Structure formats: C-alpha cells, structure tokens
Amino acid sequence: DVKVTQSSRYLVKRTGEKVFLECVQDMDHENMFWYRQDPGLGLRLIYFSYDVKMKEKGDIPEGYSVSREKKERFSLILESASTNQTSMYLCASSLAETPTPGELFFGEGSRLTVL
Amino acid sequence: DQQVKQNSPSLSVQEGRISILNCDYTNSMFDYFLWYKKYPAEGPTFLISISSIKDKNEDGRFTVFLNKSAKHLSLHIVPSQPGDSAVYFCAASITGNQFYFGTGTSLTVIP
Numbered sequence: 001d002v003k004v005t006q007s008s009r010y011l012v013k014r015t016g017e018k019v020f021l022e023c024v025q026d027m028d029h030e031n032m033f034w035y036r037q038d039p040g041l042g043l044r045l046i047y048f049s050y051d052v053k054m055k056e057k058g059d060i061p062e063g064y065s066v067s068r069e070k071k072e073r074f075s076l077i078l079e080s081a082s083t084n085q086t087s088m089y090l091c092a093s094s095l096a097e098t099p100t101p102g103e104l105f106f107g108e109g110s111r112l113t114v115l
Numbered sequence: 116d117q118q119v120k121q122n123s124p125s126l127s128v129q130e131g132r133i134s135i136l137n138c139d140y141t142n143s144m145f146d147y148f149l150w151y152k153k154y155p156a157e158g159p160t161f162l163i164s165i166s167s168i169k170d171k172n173e174d175g176r177f178t179v180f181l182n183k184s185a186k187h188l189s190l191h192i193v194p195s196q197p198g199d200s201a202v203y204f205c206a207a208s209i210t211g212n213q214f215y216f217g218t219g220t221s222l223t224v225i226p
Contacts, residue, residue: 004158035216040124042117042204042218043159058213090158103149104214106158 003027006091006107013114019078021110023091030096032074033104034058034066037088049074050096081114088112118142119207121217129225134192136220138205141186145207145215150179150190153202153219162203163190195224 007022025032033048035058045058047066055066063085067075074093078085088111092104120139128134136150146167151159165172165179165188172179178191192199202221208214 040218042121043216045213048213092158103161103164104151104159106160108156108158
C-alpha cells in the first residue's frame with residue numbers, strides 16, 4: 001500500500017514564524033502535490049513537482065515555497081506565516097504513468113493554526 | 116474561478132436508498148474525472164474515475180455518470196450505507212496532470 005506521511009498532524013504557530021511542512025512517500029512516485037483545504041473552497045493546489053528539484057506553481061502559490069531535494073520528500077515552506085494561512089494542508093503523490101490518471105494518494109493532513 | 120463545482124454542500128439519505136452526488140465543470144478540455152471520499156481527520160481517498168470517452172463507469176455500489184454535453188457528472192451510491200457518510204470531492208484533470216477539485220458534498224446516511 002502506498003503511504004504518504006505528513007510529519008505533523010497539528011501545528012500552532014505565531015504570525016511571522018517560518019513554518020516547514022514535511023511530506024514523505026514510500027512508493028517511488030514521480031509526482032507530488034501540496035493542497036490546502038478550506039470550508040466552502042474545497043482543495044486548492046499550492047505547488048506541485050514532477051521530479052526532483054522541479055517545482056511548478058499551482059493556483060494559490062503566494063506566500064508559499066517548496067523544496068524537493070529527494071524523490072520521496074516534498075516540503076512546503078511558509079516563509080512568514082500569516083493568519084490567513086490557517087488551514088488544513090494535504091500532501092499527495094501519484095505515478096507519472098498509470099492506468100488511472102489522476103489517482104492521487106493523500107497523506108492524513110496537517111492542520112495549521114496561525115495566531 | 117471555480118472550474119469544478121459541487122453546488123450541494125450537504126446531502127442526507129436513508130440507509131438502503133440511493134445517494135446521488137452532482138458535479139458540474141466549465142472547462143471542456145477536461146478529459147478525466149475522479150471522485151474522492153474524505154473522512155474527518157483523514158486525507159481523501161480515491162473512489163472511482165471515468166475517462167471522457169465513456170459515459171458510465173461502475174464499481175460495486177458506486178457508479179459515475181458523465182454527460183459531456185451538459186458538462187455534468189454524478190456519483191450514484193446504491194444502496195447507501197452508514198459507512199458511506201463522508202465528504203465527497205469530484206475532481207477533473209487535463210491529461211492526468213493538474214487536478215481541479217470541487218468544494219465537496221457532505222453525505223450523511225441515516226440508519
């Protein structure tokens with residue numbers, strides 16, 4: 001079974017702090033994604049990566065950056081956390097070639113509260 | 116602009132009856148559609164998908180219907196079970212790369 005592990009389930013940070021959210025997958029997936037989930041807005045794509053050291057902006061990249069130094073690890077960075085970044089953050093991965101395009105495997109989520 | 120819309124935030128259904136969850140999209144370039152299920156405090160899990168070259172895909176109690184002319188898809192669950200109570204997200208993609216998710220529908224199956 002594919003496992004996507006997010007390092008922290010719950011975090012509380014203060015405005016202006018730098019925040020790291022880590023995600024590791026164990027199935028050698030090429031693609032990795034960071035989403036945030038907010039009530040009434042669904043899942044919105046922040047950044048994604050198709051390969052090591054590659055990154056692409058999603059729909060809402062402002063205020064975020066990412067790092068993918070190894071294939072299995074994709075980190076989301078909030079350089080200076082703000083209260084509007086309080087959200088549930090979901091990491092996902094997928095194979096580049098698959099009979100089921102679009103089948104994403106999600107982690108359990110990291111709920112971030114910025115005070 | 117929301118390219119994938121789920122206009123019903125919630126739905127309640129009696130156990131044993133049919134649940135129908137709806138999803139509309141605006142981009143005619145979407146060629147693959149998926150449904151995900153999400154329980155509280157867990158990540159979404161893939162449920163069922165359909166390619167744009169089909170109009171129906173069935174997997175056990177779950178069937179997805181696609182109406183391309185109306186840019187509409189629906190998920191039918193029959194019979195509904197209490198364990199189906201969850202939030203359901205539809206998603207659409209172009210060439211299986213970037214995926215656009217709807218806002219979700221919270222389904223409650225009443226025993």
